[in-house]
Amino acid sequence: MKRIFVFLVLIIFFTFNALSVAHSYTKDIDFCDLFEHHGSIMIISDWEVGEILYVNKAAADFYGYSKEQLESMRMRDLNTLAPGETRKELREVLDRKEHSFIHEHVLANGEIRTVEINSYPYVK
Incomplete structure (x- = not known):
């Protein structure tokens, strides 16, 4: 019985130690900076009204608009x-039935590009 107890105590000790180390790393991460400078195209939008709220640099570069222009647009643009x-796909995302879609998007220069969208709702 003593061996099992010691083993469990060691597991608990190492688990808490690992969690505290992982937690200290997340304190050092600036998630706004991570979003802004990530190489993936990222758009945060309010699907209920269709407004684009935030975009990162990769999105601005891809679409050919400035960040300010994109953040004043709607997804339908x-x-x-x-x-x-669009409403049907929104319902599928909110019902967690589907998260990945293939669409055609229009760039600033009028070019149409096929894009894969991975969409996940954030509900407070």
Whole structure:
């Protein structure tokens, strides 16, 4: 019985130690900076009204708009889908049925590009 107890105490000790180390790393991460400078195109939008709230540099570079221009637009300005199709996909995301979609988006220069969108709702 003593061996099991010591083993469990060591597991608990190492687990708490690992968690405290992991927690200290997250304190040093600036998530706004990570979002802004990440190489993946990232857009945070309010799907209920369709407004684009935040974009990162990669999104601005890809679409050919400034960050300020993109953040004053709506998703329908980029999307070639009909409004009814957009609402259907929103419902699938909110119901957690689907997260990945293939769409055609219009760039600032008028070029149409096929994009894969991975969408995840954030609900407070």
